[in-house]
Amino acid sequence: MEPDSVEMSGSGPNSGVAEAWETVTAALVSPVSSASEQSLSDLLALLNDQGLGRLLGSWLLETLQMRLSSCVVPEFWSGLKQPENEMEEKDRVWVLLTAFRTLLDRLEPFLAGLEKLGAWQDEGRGGLCGPGSKALKERAFTTIRALLLFSPAPVLQERVLEFYSRTFSVYMNREGGSEDATEAPDGPEGGCWCQQALEHLQELSHILSKLQLLEWVSSEAVTTILHKLIEMRMEQLCRGEYERSFLLEFQEWLELVLGWLAKVFASEVDGDAASLPVAPGGLGVQVVPGGGSVLKQWRCHMHQFFCRIYVNMRIEELFSIIRDFPESKAAIEDLKFCLERTNQRQQLLTSLKSAFESRLLHPGVHTSDILTVYISAIKALRELDPSMVILQVVSQPIRKYLRTREDTVRQIVAGLTGDAEGCTDLASELSRGDPVTLEMQDSDEEGNDPEDWTPDPTDAMPDKMGSKRRSSDIISLLVSIYGSKEIFIDEYRGVLADRLLQQLNYNTAREIRNVELLKLRFGESHMHYCEVMLKDMADSRRINSNIREEESKLSEEEQPPLPLSAIILSSEFWPTLKEEKLELPPVVCQAMEAYTHRYEKLKAMRTLSWKPHLGSVTLDVELEDRVLTNLTVSPIQAATIMYFQEKSSWTLEELSVKLGAPKELVHRKLALWQQQGVLREEAGGRFYVVEKGSSKEKLDRGVMLIDSDEERDSNTATQSEQREEKLQLFWVYVQAMLTNLDTMTLERIHTMLRMFVATGPVVTEMDVNELEAFLQRKVRDHQLIMSGNVYRLPKSN
């Protein structure tokens, strides 16, 4: 800096100084200078002597600022807005371009002046010194930007955006072939102005970069366009399409877009070094390898955009992707790639969780479907996030919900044994025979190399389980829904018992296989009971053939009255079987006694206790005009029809007494025979044998009773029976409440029950409707009276 002798010394020839100032400033702002270089230098020296040299810069900038605010900026904006009413797109582009052209024209003298002054300062001509051309320009551009864009009218952005979009589609059309079929921009004459548009683009970029406005004017528009286009393209190509990967495709496309960007920022790219005129028609792609830092930045941005938009879309669709899983693997892999680059895990978690809740976890969805989706989710999310944290967090509500479903365990077990229709994943998962046993996961031994340890992601749930328990094994995950495998094994025992008891031929190959596979999972000790059950089957077969052999040695008269074989159970190892009373006809009882007798001979000190209601019977029914052969029915059905040999008509009561079974049950079982056309019911609950069946009548019956009682009943106590038991428990409470409070509404009873009997998972889930149905049943049985809206107990005498 020069010493502080700023005040003008009055001694000098004032007029000379003023003249010099005039000349020099004129030379600075007018492009064609009248003064020669030499005289300018002299004048500068003179000014410098007077200490005025360093005011030149300030003056120039001041003048620039004045001009800008007084006329250039208003002119620019009014020029841009000028023809307010509708114009053709082409004209709008023209206006935009003209406005910038004028702007450049107006500012060019100043820029040249700055250049000149800067050069003088740099070379220190006439003792001139100052910040130098670079700093001067910097300040000038800052001033321009500040004044011009202090309050930009939205029209500028609109126009720029429109223009860029147009050139973009033109460019992509040319480079990318017809694939980006945006309609060709037709001018008003119908002629194509594509080429023109591209030229305009070049000019505009050039002007903008000259004024160093490029970034300020274009960035926003470009960002918007890129966003919009990537979004649009993704919407068109990827939405609903999960089966192929789009990463590469988009990579290529983005490179293409980069070509356009290179055009937009062309002047900046190669104009920084030297303000070369941009070669017309020069393809942007050629510029890329040089790769101005601007372009590099934009490429990063674009990738970021892409990833973010992709992740957003896939997050929205994740539920469907999961549902389609093995087919949608490509989408999952893409998502994984992009998710690693954006910070959207949290968003994904929240969105997926709520998708599950709204689309899956409601009463309208069958349990097996929930399980299927859950299994898919396990498979898909373990691809997406090997640390399994996402799965763990997201599946929390599913697991919680499944816990409230009664048939979850049964469905899982059915899936495991391959009985469930449509859900074969579990069976195949089981037969994969993965050595991952549940025991191993319980152990503390992590077994991994400590070097391989990676910390949990930050969104992991802070539970004590830790990563080692975050298993990805489907079966362990399902089994752990209830927190214990015992429940599953019990359920499996139930299923196994049903299957074995329904079998006639002691063929257990499939069950043996399943038990072996389950043993791999759950460990030998847990499957021990099931093994004993299977062994019982084999033993029974041996005993049966033994006894048969014995019998065949007997004489004709001593032969047992009917061929009886038995499944002999080790009662301690089988699940509790349904207890039903049933009196079998004497002939069957005799056969059973005989069988027991032989068994006692075979196995010393052991005897048999029969379960008369279990098993199956194959029989023929011979009627006067027809024979029904090889019917397989339940013992109670067989017993019933056998009683009809004694006399041809029975009332329900008589049968019920004879069979020792409740009337409802007998009635239900009789339906089979009615359906077969063997029996018919007449008024008063009396059943007759139909000895001569006209075919028409038979047909009618078949239609009428077709859906009466054909589903096979489970032999073990079922969920619904257990539920019935629970409801019976409620009955005690209801009675007690009504005794005390006399009358109660349905809602009141429900609330009270919830309050008092809130134990066990089954009970808490009872809703009002179910209770109402139950109470209505009681009303029908005359155990309860309902009047108005209140229930009360009948007066007991």
Next chain:
Amino acid sequence: MKVKIKQWNGVASWLWVANDDNCGICRMAFNGCCPDCKVPGDDCPLVWGQCSHCFHMHCILKWLNSQQVQQQCPMCRQEWKFKE
């Protein structure tokens, strides 16, 4: 009408004819098996003493082996003799 039973598949469970439900030594059900066994019935039979007490065979043998002096029934302290 005539009903002809071709085959009756019944279901029964076997049980020991014993005067108690549980083995006095291991307290497990007779119809189950002793703690060392996996399979009940033939593989883990019951034996009766002349005192009419009965146990899982494995249980009573273990007991008798642990008795140094005199072999007694753990229930009634009479001398243990297998019932023929």
